[in-house]
Amino acid sequence: MTLKLIYPALAMILWIFAVGIILAVRRRNAFVSGEVRPEEVAVSTERYPLGARLASANFSNQFELPVVFFALIMLAMEVAATGYAMAALAWIFVASRVAHTLIHIGPNRLPLRGAVYGIGVVVLVCMWAGVLLAVL
Known part of the structure; x- marks a missing residue:
């Protein structure tokens, strides 16, 4: 049933x-507090305070591995690789992205953040292998 994969995608x-x-x-808080003025960030976001820059970097990250x-997810649904293992992998990936964000916009400990990112990559490779096995 493809619903098992729709939920983690949603x-x-x-x-x-x-x-x-x-x-x-x-970003709004940076403007309201006066830490930054609109003309200071019209071309580059470097003037935003650290917290806003970290959130911006993490938002950009959401359009890398999640793609x-x-x-x-779409390929798995197309080839009927929608079993419990694939669903579990999908949920683990989502959890890894949530953890990555919380580390990135929080303490931003690079070794921990990198390890969590690596877990997400390994999960994607396993999902890829699951799709590949379904079409062989």
């Missing part, structure tokens, strides 16, 4: 929206 989309809201709030995730 959860990932919701998380992207959540990160976008975090970014908007942090592969969404492609794999």
Whole structure:
């Protein structure tokens, strides 16, 4: 049943929206507090305070690995690779992205963030292998 994969895909989309809201709030707070003026960030975002820059970087990250995730979800549904293992992998990927965001916009510990990112990559490779096995 493809619903097993639709739910983590919808959860990932919701998380992207959540990160976008975090970014908007942090940028708004920077303007309201006077830390930055619109003309200072009209061309480059370097003048935003660290929290806003981290949220911006993480929002950009949501259009990197998750693009592969969404492609794999669609391929898995097309080739009927929609079992519990694929669904579990999809949920693990979503959890890895949530954890990555919380680390990135929080303490931003690079070794921990990199490890969580790596988990997401390994999960995507496993999902890819699952799709490949379904078509062989």
